[in-house]
Amino acid sequence: MINLISLTKPMFLMRQRFFLTILLAIGSSISLFAQYTDELNSNRPGSSQGAFSVGTKVLQFETGLSLGKEDHRLIFTETDAFMIDYAVRYGVWKEALEVSIMGSFQNNNVTDTRTTAQETSFSNFRSNTIGAKYLLFDPYLRMEKKGPNLYSWKANRKIQWADFIPAVSLYAGLNIDFIEDPEGKFVNNTRPGVNSIGLSPKVVLATQNNFVGGFVLVTNIYANRVTDDAKQYGYVVTLTHTPTSWFSIFVENEGFKGDTYADQLFRGGAAALLSPNFQVDASVLLNFKDTPNRTYGRIGVSYRIDRHEDEEFIEDKGADARKEKRDKKNKNKDAKKAKKKKRKDGVDPEQEEDDGGKL
Numbered sequence: 001m002i003n004l005i006s007l008t009k010p011m012f013l014m015r016q017r018f019f020l021t022i023l024l025a026i027g028s029s030i031s032l033f034a035q036y037t038d039e040l041n042s043n044r045p046g047s048s049q050g051a052f053s054v055g056t057k058v059l060q061f062e063t064g065l066s067l068g069k070e071d072h073r074l075i076f077t078e079t080d081a082f083m084i085d086y087a088v089r090y091g092v093w094k095e096a097l098e099v100s101i102m103g104s105f106q107n108n109n110v111t112d113t114r115t116t117a118q119e120t121s122f123s124n125f126r127s128n129t130i131g132a133k134y135l136l137f138d139p140y141l142r143m144e145k146k147g148p149n150l151y152s153w154k155a156n157r158k159i160q161w162a163d164f165i166p167a168v169s170l171y172a173g174l175n176i177d178f179i180e181d182p183e184g185k186f187v188n189n190t191r192p193g194v195n196s197i198g199l200s201p202k203v204v205l206a207t208q209n210n211f212v213g214g215f216v217l218v219t220n221i222y223a224n225r226v227t228d229d230a231k232q233y234g235y236v237v238t239l240t241h242t243p244t245s246w247f248s249i250f251v252e253n254e255g256f257k258g259d260t261y262a263d264q265l266f267r268g269g270a271a272a273l274l275s276p277n278f279q280v281d282a283s284v285l286l287n288f289k290d291t292p293n294r295t296y297g298r299i300g301v302s303y304r305i306d307r308h309e310d311e312e313f314i315e316d317k318g319a320d321a322r323k324e325k326r327d328k329k330n331k332n333k334d335a336k337k338a339k340k341k342k343r344k345d346g347v348d349p350e351q352e353e354d355d356g357g358k359l
Helices: 004-026 140-146 319-340 349-354
Strands: 058-072 077-091 097-112 118-137 167-179 196-211 215-224 232-241 247-258 262-275 278-286 293-306
Touching: 058 278, 077 293, 118 196, 262 293
Parallel strands: none
Antiparallel strands: 058 077, 058 293, 077 097, 097 118, 118 167, 167 196, 196 215, 215 232, 232 247, 247 262, 262 278, 278 293
């Protein structure tokens, strides 16, 4: 029997090395920054994580419903699937940091098509992960400090070499698997036949490029359940375009390989921002293999409770940044001393300066 997983291995390794090479070439960093947006910033409807957090004191909910069909040629089964996915994200401590709970719950109705149709049904969590994401590097801080080109409108509207330097963040999480599946029917479950709770880590390196013209490129490279029997290594690349301020479309490719399952998934869809804090979306998923063949439709919503206050900037590292910080600190000290030190005649030094030094 042909090993279909081994056939996909060379293609997967080539793609994984290609994206890893790109990240190593452009991922060096010298500054830190965090960005809060006035409008909701959702990871939906794709499956990748953007590099930026939701912002401090912002609580965000993202959820969706999926209906799908899976046909497996080798084990002669047809599966009708229903899934609920969810994410709760909250910005804490610094603008660059968010904590989250993400996961999905799925119900499958499986029909054995070999001789007489026999149906079975089972459900379980496919994933349930608690984690945190921190923004390590944001190139847009320097772009903002530099400002636009005042002499060329065209220069501000075209892609610059600096646009190819991405924002970079790191996500670390803990999978909590409720293993109550004696036959290991969910490919993400571990150690078939064991009824227990499994714990395993997940790590994601996320990059994000915001190009002119409303294009955003997000790349994730991840290692999932690396201490377990169902370990997976993969990538997700998502390209989003916003032709208007309230509507966006996306295409996405995900490739992964594990000891039990490997696949290439393709997604596409659209999202509409109905208000600054509310978004609806719809998408489809498909693949091009038959072990199993997968087709899913998905709809979802994102909503945030925004308690964000003043923006907080994490300053650049380096001599220039340290000098700027010292100058600002000294200026604040001088201002406080000037307010406390008044002349004996009761004249405020600031007022005297405004009057040209005349009494």
